Amino acid sequence: MTSLERTLTLTVPSATENLALIRDFVVNVGSQAGLGDDDVAKLELAVDEACANVIEHAHGHDSNKEVTVRATFDAATLRIEVVDEGQGFDPTMMPATPVEQMVHDRRTGGLGLRVMKSLMDEVSYEIVPGERNRLRLLKRIQK
Amino acid sequence: MPHPFKVHRSAEGDVSVLHLEGFLDAHTAPVFEQAIQAELDASRPRLIVDGEKLTYISSAGLGVFMGFIEQIREQGGDLKICGLSPKVRQIFEILGFQAIYDMVDTVPDAVQRFTTSPTREA
Numbered sequence: 001m002t003s004l005e006r007t008l009t010l011t012v013p014s015a016t017e018n019l020a021l022i023r024d025f026v027v028n029v030g031s032q033a034g035l036g037d038d039d040v041a042k043l044e045l046a047v048d049e050a051c052a053n054v055i056e057h058a059h060g061h062d063s064n065k066e067v068t069v070r071a072t073f074d075a076a077t078l079r080i081e082v083v084d085e086g087q088g089f090d091p092t093m094m095p096a097t098p099v100e101q102m103v104h105d106r107r108t109g110g111l112g113l114r115v116m117k118s119l120m121d122e123v124s125y126e127i128v129p130g131e132r133n134r135l136r137l138l139k140r141i142q143k
Numbered sequence: 144m145p146h147p148f149k150v151h152r153s154a155e156g157d158v159s160v161l162h163l164e165g166f167l168d169a170h171t172a173p174v175f176e177q178a179i180q181a182e183l184d185a186s187r188p189r190l191i192v193d194g195e196k197l198t199y200i201s202s203a204g205l206g207v208f209m210g211f212i213e214q215i216r217e218q219g220g221d222l223k224i225c226g227l228s229p230k231v232r233q234i235f236e237i238l239g240f241q242a243i244y245d246m247v248d249t250v251p252d253a254v255q256r257f258t259t260s261p262t263r264e265a
């Protein structure tokens with residue numbers, strides 16, 4: 001049996017004020033894909049984390065750049081791609097420093113990837129030099 | 144649709160209570176940061192953060208808690224957290240914040256905790 005695949009895309013200027021818009025988009029997509037409320041909330045936060053990383057680190061708060069969130073789902077999985085046009089900041093390469101050490105160092109960032117990995121079934125990153133970079137998040141749809 | 148965030152301050156004796164309301168993310172985290180900094184600038188390091196009306200938090204918001212706690216404890220105070228919904232509390236627990244911060248149910252519980260456990264080692 002084949003299952004119909006749908007793709008929805010949102011592109012916004014790279015600014016933290018657009019995180020609310022991105023979250024609304026993702027919540028809508030998650031509901032359409034058939035995720036339960038708990039999984040929709042997890043998806044919302046994971047995509048927020050991915051986009052905040054892009055806006056702050058990959059784009060350095062340059063709102064002339066754009067963040068694209070592409071969601072593709074069928075009956076079994078929901079895949080999200082967050083596409084940036086930055087320098088290829090790969091959050092999956094960041095060392096996993098213990099939270100206690102981060103507190104001691106008075107760090108305020110570096111938690112996003114940990115959150116994404118805890119909430120999603122798969123997280124991966126692809127750098128295409130000189131072109132686009134893609135963070136991929138996958139959530140399996142529980143029936 | 145906007146996702147607003149507000150911080151409202153009250154006091155319980157020499158303990159400051161910061162009541163958070165709305166959406167705490169990378170966009171609104173500086174508002175929370177400024178609220179804590181204002182308390183420290185006024186030499187009020189005994190803080191309760193009341194999250195009863197906090198709808199949403201991302202790691203940018205959690206980073207504010209993380210960035211200030213050493214300074215707060217160095218000044219002889221502490222930061223106690225209360226009132227979190229299960230959804231928000233889950234995010235704190237994913238990152239192991241319960242090992243670093245006192246997390247209780249209500250503002251009176253948090254005030255009481257300042258009597259029994261004025262500070263805590265990270």
